[in-house]
Amino acid sequence: MSGLRRRLRVSAVLLTATALFAAGCGGGGSDKSSANAGGLEKTELNIGMLPLPETAPIQIAIDKGFFKAEGLTVTKPTIIAGGAAGMADLLSGKLDVMHSNYVSAITTAATGVGKIKVVGEAWTAKPGNFALMVKKGSPIKSVADFKGKTVAVNTFKNVAELAMLSLLKTNGLTPEDVTFKEMPFPQMQGGLATNQMDVAFMPEPFYQTAASKDGAVLVAEPFAGPTADFPIAGYLVTEDFAKKNPKTVAAFQRALVKATEVAISNSAEVEAALPKYTKIDRATAELMVLGGFSTTVNATRLQRVADLMTDFKYLPSKFDASSMIYSGSAS
Amino acid sequence: MRKFSAAVLRLWVVPVVLAVWELSTRAMEQPFFPPPSKILATMGELWFSGSPATLFLTDEALGNFPHSVGRLLAGWVLSGVLGMTFGVAIGRSPLLYRFVDPIIQFGRALPPPALLPMFLAIFNTGTKMQVVTITFGVIWPVIFNAADGARHVDPLHLETARVFRFSRAQRLFRVILPSALPKIFAGLRLSLSLALILMVIAEFFSTEGIGYQLRLAQRGFQLPTMWGTVIIVGVLGYLLNQLFLLAERRALVWHSSARRNPA
Amino acid sequence: MRLIPRALNSALVCGVIGVVVFLCLAEAAGRLGIIPTAAFPLTSTVLVTAVKLTADPDFLPDVADTFIGWALGLVATVVVAVPLGLLLGSVPPIERALRPVTEFLRPIPSVALIPLAAFVFADRLEMKVAMIVYASTWPILINTIYGLRDVDPVAKETLRSFGFGPLAVLLRVSLPSAAPFIATGIRVAASVALILAVSTELLGGGSDGIGSFIAVAESSPEGLTLIVAATVWAGLLGLLTNGAFVWAERRIFRWHTTKTGAAQ
Structure with a gap:
């Protein structure tokens, strides 16, 4: 936001701050739509995403001008908070497109918190993307040894925990056999070393660093067997936005696919993009396996996520995940 | 009976707020803002549908609430004792004040959530870590107010104490502390509700407690449960504050009578 | 009161001494393992990083x-x-x-x-x-x-x-x-x-x-x-x-x- 606009906002802010509490009125984003050559309903896109490797295609699309070529203006992606706060940003119109993991997306759609559509895929778990790590010298050698242990995940009731529950089941354990604990990824390495938990669910590059610095040991890959090729995250818009802006959505999809293809074919592009929106430096980026970028939303796999969520009581009943996949006139 | 009607009079604002809340949320029809009737129903189901033997509290409530409240009180009492001692000391000793002031000002501007990794590293998850987090987070208003109170003692009172050849201890307990008391109480009252906030934050990274329940509800998009925990925290805050005011009134009655007849 | 050197009348001098002592204690806590360095960075590391952030x-x-x-x-x-x-x-x-x-x-x-x-x-x-x-x-x-x-x-x-x-x-x-x-x-x-x-x-x-x-x-x-x-x-x-x-x-x-x- 420019300094001038900010100054102009001051008085408005003071007023709203006093008035808004008790009132609790809803807010909505203003559409800055304008006529343009491509007939796009909205040219300026606010994209929200987490600073994770999987959102590299958005940065690539900005840097390589893929959005611009489609007539879209995307200046800088907004870094969002995960979970309900991020979803509130999308539903309240602060964001037009939001990167989100599928568990949050399905929960939002299935519980009626918001009507959303998946317009693109971000990441599908591939071998080497995630790992279950234990401390050096830990007696835990396999998933079967997890009984009675504490497992750290980055967020409760989300992808990591769901994958763990599925893995436990495959290994003959029940959800009650382990205790889950929430911990941000950067703290997990130290958490393992100081016995704050027994097992940590870590993505790359965190698990590689934990292994090289503290000698942490990889016991198992969380996404294997029934959860192999597990769809992790995608890009969402609200149903309302999709209905009103089909051409804009199509333009976004084209730019995203193009950028994702670059990310898949040339990992050097990803390594160059990462330091621009994350704190992952180039040297660390080069150690990463990556490879989970995906250009298509697979309905069968997405349904598998929803079914697992029903199995483990994340959802009260069965949910048809295909209903949330966007199928606009992507001509 | 008169006491009862006085209580009714005092709480008239509660049904009014509830009614406005109910009507406005019904009009909004937003899943993020469920009406209070729905929140209360969820709360009842989750926490207050137990057997009469346990005062209708469910296992879920019994497994979480008492632990949380215990830690909260432990942290608050600890911060009260430490904060008062330290605050009065720096309020009366300009030299000590000069040494530690920058550290205090720095410390209280640090967001406690950012220090959680440090407390976790030292104490691991558990009661000790949570009590320390609460103490660290709420001690500042107590130190502050105690120091200000102790600094601004009426010189006339101190002069009187000198004339009557009070010992150091007498001077502290009969002049300085009574004079600083209103400010200390203001600090303690502030820190009580801050302690509730810190309790919730510290429990985010644990495996039980009200904060843990809130975090679970947030993660699962269970908005009525989320609001329910918020209400529990609010009601708890109200009750603790009422108890505090009761205690304070007793202490300050003594204080104001002491003030009227100094020494 | 006259025993106290005049320098200690300055809030700045006292404050700096206080901060330095505090930082040394925090560094010692890390080096002695009271705050495990595996889980929380050393005070000196933090300060160096904090200075680097300005760049x-x-x-x-x-x-x-x-x-x-x-x-x-x-x-x-x-x-x-x-x-x-x-x-x-x-x-x-x-x-x-x-x-x-x-x-x-x-x-x-x-x-x-x-x-x-x-x-x-x-x-x-x-x-x-x-x-x-x-x-x-x-x-x-x-x-x-x-x-x-x-x-x-x-x-x-x-x-x-x-x-x-x-x-x-x-x-x-x-x-x-x-x-x-x-x-x-x-x-x-x-x-x-x-x-x-x-x-x-x-x-x-x-x-x-x-x-x-x-x-x-x-x-x-x-x-x-x-x-x-x-x-x-x-x-x-x-x-x-x-x-x-x-x-x-x-x-x-x-x-x-x-x-x-x-x-x-």
């Missing part, structure tokens, strides 16, 4: 953003809380009637409200200011109420007997007498506001401020050191603003300090 082109604008949000929020809080405190403090029946509501709202953690606020506010700066007002109102409100309670009844009576109205009594006796209390409240509120500014940026998303810098830092295995270093900057911001407040209070309340012979 990060993203970081200083973030500090500025946090500062602007904090300042706006604090001004808004004072505008809301001081008049409210004066009203509640001078008309006890209103205070009693509203107490269930205020005491209910006060302990509600802002971290629980941020996801909900994210839904209400379309603008992130507005949301930040609103969260600051919510959390920092209480210290000012309560200190104002306590300050009014502590006003010398004789002085009020005197003015009343001279025929002054309630408003004049409030402005001429109660407000000046409660002002030091209010000032302390504002000082406490200032640090609460800073914490809220950072937390809202962190938990509410957005691309400005120390909080969002912390959110981005969570992407890196080196994130914890960066996060702690960024937090140090938040602490420094608090230190500086508090210094400004103390300085202002000294000038404004010189009469009060002399009257009560400030801790000599």
Whole structure:
């Protein structure tokens, strides 16, 4: 936001701050739509995403001008908070497109918190993307040894925990056999070393660093067997936005696919993009396996996520995940 | 009976707020803002549908609430004792004040959530870590107010104490502390509700407690449960504050009578 | 008292000594393993990283953003809380009637409200200011109420007997007498506001401020050191603003300090 606009906002802010509490009125984003050559309903896109490797295609699309070529203006992606706060940003119109993991997306759609559509895929778990790590010298050698242990995940009731529950089941354990604990990824390495938990669910590059610095040991890959090729995250818009802006959505999809293809074919592009929106430096980026970028939303796999969520009581009943996949006139 | 009607009079604002809340949320029809009737129903189901033997509290409530409240009180009492001692000391000793002031000002501007990794590293998850987090987070208003109170003692009172050849201890307990008391109480009252906030934050990274329940509800998009925990925290805050005011009134009655007849 | 070297009369000298001793203790705690270095970086590492952050082109604008949000929020809080405190403090029946509501709202953690606020506010700066007002109102409100309670009844009576109205009594006796209390409240509120500014940026998303810098830092295995270093900057911001407040209070309340012979 420019300094001038900010100054102009001051008085408005003071007023709203006093008035808004008790009132609790809803807010909505203003559409800055304008006529343009491509007939796009909205040219300026606010994209929200987490600073994770999987959102590299958005940065690539900005840097390589893929959005611009489609007539879209995307200046800088907004870094969002995960979970309900991020979803509130999308539903309240602060964001037009939001990167989100599928568990949050399905929960939002299935519980009626918001009507959303998946317009693109971000990441599908591939071998080497995630790992279950234990401390050096830990007696835990396999998933079967997890009984009675504490497992750290980055967020409760989300992808990591769901994958763990599925893995436990495959290994003959029940959800009650382990205790889950929430911990941000950067703290997990130290958490393992100081016995704050027994097992940590870590993505790359965190698990590689934990292994090289503290000698942490990889016991198992969380996404294997029934959860192999597990769809992790995608890009969402609200149903309302999709209905009103089909051409804009199509333009976004084209730019995203193009950028994702670059990310898949040339990992050097990803390594160059990462330091621009994350704190992952180039040297660390080069150690990463990556490879989970995906250009298509697979309905069968997405349904598998929803079914697992029903199995483990994340959802009260069965949910048809295909209903949330966007199928606009992507001509 | 008169006491009862006085209580009714005092709480008239509660049904009014509830009614406005109910009507406005019904009009909004937003899943993020469920009406209070729905929140209360969820709360009842989750926490207050137990057997009469346990005062209708469910296992879920019994497994979480008492632990949380215990830690909260432990942290608050600890911060009260430490904060008062330290605050009065720096309020009366300009030299000590000069040494530690920058550290205090720095410390209280640090967001406690950012220090959680440090407390976790030292104490691991558990009661000790949570009590320390609460103490660290709420001690500042107590130190502050105690120091200000102790600094601004009426010189006339101190002069009187000198004339009557009070010992150091007498001077502290009969002049300085009574004079600083209103400010200390203001600090303690502030820190009580801050302690509730810190309790919730510290429990985010644990495996039980009200904060843990809130975090679970947030993660699962269970908005009525989320609001329910918020209400529990609010009601708890109200009750603790009422108890505090009761205690304070007793202490300050003594204080104001002491003030009227100094020494 | 003459045993104390003259240098120790300087707040700056003492403060620097205090800080250096504190930092040495913290470093020792890390080196001796009291704070395991595996889980929390050494003080020296943090300080070096904090200094290095000034070279990060993203970081200083973030500090500025946090500062602007904090300042706006604090001004808004004072505008809301001081008049409210004066009203509640001078008309006890209103205070009693509203107490269930205020005491209910006060302990509600802002971290629980941020996801909900994210839904209400379309603008992130507005949301930040609103969260600051919510959390920092209480210290000012309560200190104002306590300050009014502590006003010398004789002085009020005197003015009343001279025929002054309630408003004049409030402005001429109660407000000046409660002002030091209010000032302390504002000082406490200032640090609460800073914490809220950072937390809202962190938990509410957005691309400005120390909080969002912390959110981005969570992407890196080196994130914890960066996060702690960024937090140090938040602490420094608090230190500086508090210094400004103390300085202002000294000038404004010189009469009060002399009257009560400030801790000599």
